[in-house]
Amino acid sequence: METAYIEVQKLSKTYSAKNGTVEALKEISLSIPQNEIFGIIGLSGAGKSTLVRCLNLLEKPDSGTVIINGEDLLTLSKEQLRIRRQKIGMIFQHFNLLEQQTVLENVCFPLEIRGIPVKQRKEKALQLLKQVGLEDKAKAYPSQLSGGQKQRVAIARVLANDPDILLCDEATSALDPETTKIILNLLKEIHDTMGITIVIITHEMKVIQEICTQMAVLHKGSLQECGSAEEILKNPKSKAAKRLLMIKETEEETDYVG
């Protein structure tokens, strides 16, 4: 029996908007074992982003607990949480690089924040850029890079903190299928060589199929199904999972015709 690395218990979050309230998360409980690539899938508005943002408490849940490696994040002080967050890397759909700084400076940035001396910073950043295959772009600015390259810089930047967890919120949604594959392969390689637990949020079954070992299906704020990705892809039980798989099949058919 694997022990849970990330343990979420009865997590609920309700947003109040102008026209009523939205229950973004309804008593979600799930556990993510260490060293797994865990996929969370659901349609738009299912609550995926909200769930993943609760994992590093960018969003404060209304109730429930988030336990990472035995530590209840909600009991941490502001400062403790800040330090813990440095080890929970997060990458986003739109990369969020510092546009006025070069690729190298972007990767050095988290190290600078931690007060690492300049020489070590540079060494480490260059090595990370090499790892993501962008050592020749060190002096370039983000605006001179393609989407896939920007995401690789974002990955190198997040790795600079030596995270034990990597959260990816639609990290490949702004990219074409080819580039998506390259990024997913890179994530897999990082997982295999560095032993980082990865949580991937997506609305595409393809992404899950490509690299996830376990998965959860979210629909309108509720957890529908959770378990081995292989199992669920082969034999989905919940309606939501079946529907998501169907979307994928029709997409593949159109791919074939086109």
Add this chain to the structure above:
Amino acid sequence: MPNLGIDVLFKGTNFLRLLEGLWVAVRISLISVAISIALGLVMGMLMTSKNKILKMILRLYLEIVRIMPQMVLLFVVYFGTTRVFGWNLSAEYSAIIVFSFWGVAEMGDLVRGALISIPKIQYESAQALGMTQPMTYLYVILPQAVRRLIPLSINLITRMIKTTSLVMMIGIVEVLKVAQQIIEANRRTSPNAVFGVFAVVFLLYFLICWPISKLAGYLEKRWA
């Protein structure tokens, strides 16, 4: 060719007096601009705060500044304070107070606009990297905000410099006033001086404001 009367400028110390007047105007602008930038930054940050009452007060301040003509404000401060409080505020100080009162509000609104134009996700990705609030502002938010801010604030600064010509109305020795005096003094000998002298005044303002507005345009294009 008709006599434009520019020659009166070269009589005695006329031109020098004109330049001195210009310097008073520039000095008023520079001091007001410095105050506006410093306090405007603070005001802008306060305007993005979550405190509703504070926001409403600042909003009200901005609206008052926008609705009241600067000249009315000048008169209120210069003549009003003397009457009501018995202070003897110099004309130059009055002008600086009025221009700063105006500049801080406008600058604050520009800063507010620049700050809220930074997407929320920028704050969040900084937080996710484990940065403190001050670090987030210093390294992530302000550099991006300043870029958007510079062209807009240069624009405001040019407007402020131009508007200093209003202070003539409360009688500070200033370009336009000197120009007026020169014209009056030479009315008999050089009746056309009104064109020449004002043309030169126009040129002086143009020479100051034009490079600044060019710079604003250039920065706006480069950083858009």
